[in-house]
Amino acid sequence: MHPARAWRGRSQRYRLEGEICEGCGARLFPPRDICPECQRPARTPYPLSGRGEVYSYTVVYEPPAGYEEQAPYIVALIRLEEGPLVSAMLTDVGPEEVYIGMPVEMVTRVLHRQGEHGVIAYGYKFRPVLRRTVMLPSPSAPVTA
């Protein structure tokens, strides 16, 4: 992948930044500038919480070039708390542990490395929600101050 392509999508890939439709309030991911619910322009950036659950998944044993070091890995559809369905790799979880309905949270990880010399692509993945001593709002929730 040319660095320019990854660069264009850095806000959505690094921190799951979507859009909100000012017309009907729908949250969009990936950003597409037109609301699929009401067909009006939707260009306001909206940081998604990163919380969701596994809607479906599959295990990849024959990876495409650039992903060999991570195989076997899980690719899942994640139903985000805000509504959108996102396809992403799961991390910090094995094929024997994952299940449909598993609560997950977004983390930013290495998606692939272009050999020893190429650019490193970072982006969102999802992992099982970290077990905490005290349960709290996600650290990736939007903060206004």
Added chain:
Amino acid sequence: MYENGHRIMKPSRPVGIVGYGAYVPRYRLPGVEISRLWTGGAEPPPVREKAVPGPDEDVVTMSIEAARNALARAGIAANRLRAVWVGSESHPYAVKPSATIVAEAIGATPHVQAGDWEFACKAGTEAMQAAIGFVGSGMADYAMAIGADTAQGRPGDALEYTAGAGGAAFILGPAEESLAILEGSLSYVTDTPDFWRRAHARYPEHGGRFTGEPAYFHHIVEAARQLMEALGTRPEDYTYAVFHQPNVKFPQKAAKMLGFRPEQIQTGLLVDEIGNTYAGSCLIGLTAILDEARPGDRILAVSFGSGAGSDAFSLVVTEAIRERRDRAPRTRDYIARRVVIDYATYARYRGKIVLDT
């Protein structure tokens, strides 16, 4: 005034820690597994186990998670940070900053100072000293300093037992908003070649026992002793102390040399469970202490970086710790998340198996 008053560093505007966060990867390689492979089990490991990064983790990804935890605790928007500085000796790129990726991922760009710091294991506290200066001078209200490493040890070398992975992020800000206020800091640096890695070399070299007395102990003890002398504090005035942790014995001995009791260093001594996290080492220990500290507690934190030098910090915990600490996962939550792997998996995850020829 005290005798060493001119050696201590104090910002003209009072500064403290407004937010902190840690990250430790979930994989663990037990020391007995390394010993089994290279010594037939004859050598007793210096630590029980070490944290190992997964194949999709590096200093950037660990820094991002620690930084998000620090922001959650601080309760400030990322675009209020005027600096994001990452200290490490395992930046994924030789040229291209880790800090720009971290700053972009947390939403701190574009009005932000960003850069990578290097000073072996004290790169993180080096960034912290600079962040104190940035806030203390009034140039910024908030500055973030991160120490993180995915440490490398040559297979079979003594360092392989301890070279771990993890990181911690701190947001420095005005003292009145802080969960721990800085009383003062002191840096102690000399040219001492105890450990190094040349450009393009894959693994570091070290001077064996030379890494002890003239390097680790001399710098840690002098930095700590002179800071306490300048502040007029004594070991018994501190509830907690945390020192750089290359193994279990060194910080225990340094504590004893300075007159600290084992109970004072216990909370921050994590090396037996996660290994030596290099630039993250004493900083992750500090996060574990803040997870448990009470208002009024005084903390001494002293880093050590080979080459060599130490930064010492004296902090006093405030009431703000009570409501901020549980806004993000505690350091112990990450340590408890533990998956044991064997040497073969470790070799694969750490890129020690050659796939491209």
